[in-house]
Amino acid sequence: MTTTPTPAPTTAATTTSAPASSPTRALSASRTTATAARVLRQLRHDPRTIALLILIPCVMLFLLRYVFDGSPRTFDSIGASLLGIFPLITMFLVTSIATLRERTSGTLERLLAMPLGKGDLIAGYALAFGILAIIQSALATGLAVWVLGLDVTGSPWLLLLVALLDALLGTALGLFVSAFAASEFQAVQFMPAVIFPQLLLCGLFTPRSNMHPALEAVSDVLPMSYAVDGMNEILKHTDMTATFVRDVLIVAGCALLVLTLGAATLRRRTA
Numbered sequence: 478m479t480t481t482p483t484p485a486p487t488t489a490a491t492t493t494s495a496p497a498s499s500p501t502r503a504l505s506a507s508r509t510t511a512t513a514a515r516v517l518r519q520l521r522h523d524p525r526t527i528a529l530l531i532l533i534p535c536v537m538l539f540l541l542r543y544v545f546d547g548s549p550r551t552f553d554s555i556g557a558s559l560l561g562i563f564p565l566i567t568m569f570l571v572t573s574i575a576t577l578r579e580r581t582s583g584t585l586e587r588l589l590a591m592p593l594g595k596g597d598l599i600a601g602y603a604l605a606f607g608i609l610a611i612i613q614s615a616l617a618t619g620l621a622v623w624v625l626g627l628d629v630t631g632s633p634w635l636l637l638l639v640a641l642l643d644a645l646l647g648t649a650l651g652l653f654v655s656a657f658a659a660s661e662f663q664a665v666q667f668m669p670a671v672i673f674p675q676l677l678l679c680g681l682f683t684p685r686s687n688m689h690p691a692l693e694a695v696s697d698v699l700p701m702s703y704a705v706d707g708m709n710e711i712l713k714h715t716d717m718t719a720t721f722v723r724d725v726l727i728v729a730g731c732a733l734l735v736l737t738l739g740a741a742t743l744r745r746r747t748a
Contacts, residue, residue: 504596512601517608520575530571530609534563534617542625553628557636557708558681560621564613564644565701566672572606572651573664580655599740602652603645610644631711635721639707642728646700649735656742675701680709700731 520526541559545551618637621627629636650671658664678688678696685696696702707724714721 504600508597509600509604512598513604513608516575516602516605520605520609526571526575527609530567531613531616533567534560534613535620537563538617538621538625542621549626552625553712555681556621556625556627557629557712558679558705560617560627560636561640561643561704561708562676562679562681562701564610564617564640565647565650565704566668567613568606568610568644568647569651569654569672570665570668572602572648573655573658573667574651574661576602576652576655577658577661577664581660595740599652599736603648603736606648606651607645610641610648614640614644629711630713630715631717635711635717636708639704639711639725639728642725642732643701643704646704646728646732646735649732649739653735653739653742656739675699678702679705681705700728703727 538556538560541556542552614637618633618640622629622633622636654667654671655664658667674695678685678692678699679701680696685693685702688696703724707721707728710718710721710724
């Protein structure tokens with residue numbers, strides 16, 4: 478009688494734990510797209526978030542154009558840079574708050590209890606917000622170039638590429654930061670710590686070479702600096718330069734790195 482109940486719990490434990498751990502390791506395209514579709518369905522019922530994502534960068538560019546109505550060259554000099562910065566900021570805010578809302582509501586907890594890999598979850602969120610980033614960047618770029626008359630020497634398509642990468646970088650930063658916030662208020666509090674230093678040191682207000690050497694060294698490791706540099710390359714050159722390619726690769730690499738870190742820090746709140 479003592480031998481029969483002993484193997485029963487051990488076999489049950491092995492049969493329940495094995496299938497739960499094995500399928501979560503590999504990244505699956507079907508699970509990623511299913512996660513992205515779920516996020517997009519939720520965002521469809523939140524028109525305020527969609528308006529913030531898509532319309533706010535366009536409104537800010539529109540205001541900026543007529544703030545410098547008497548000096549259009551000023552708009553030409555900083556408009557392209559802000560065309561990349563505005564999507565980064567809005568995507569950071571919306572992504573960090575939306576992901577944190579998933580955590581606090583228990584949705585993320587239930588998803589992690591399913592055979593869904595962390596990579597699938599992060600990639601699904603990145604894909605969903607990336608689709609919105611494409612719409613946002615396309616509208617903002619089209620408005621700046623063809624409506625507001627932003628004068629760029631290079632191709633507007635390269636301008637769109639950098640704006641899109643900046644939006645994806647903001648998405649990645651928002652996903653990463655949400656892991657360290659316990660409330661939506663804390664998620665917003667991360668903005669001064671993550672975004673504002675990059676905004677001050679990216680070269681928007683003054684060339685980075687004019688900064689204190691210590692601050693210039695810090696700006697060299699901040700991804701927003703290379704986003705602004707990439708936009709400035711498009712303003713000055715008709716063709717794609719080696720510096721532009723370097724800037725684009727750095728911004729894209731930073732986005733992938735932060736997404737990887739976001740998957741590594743993704744965890745369940747309870748055991």
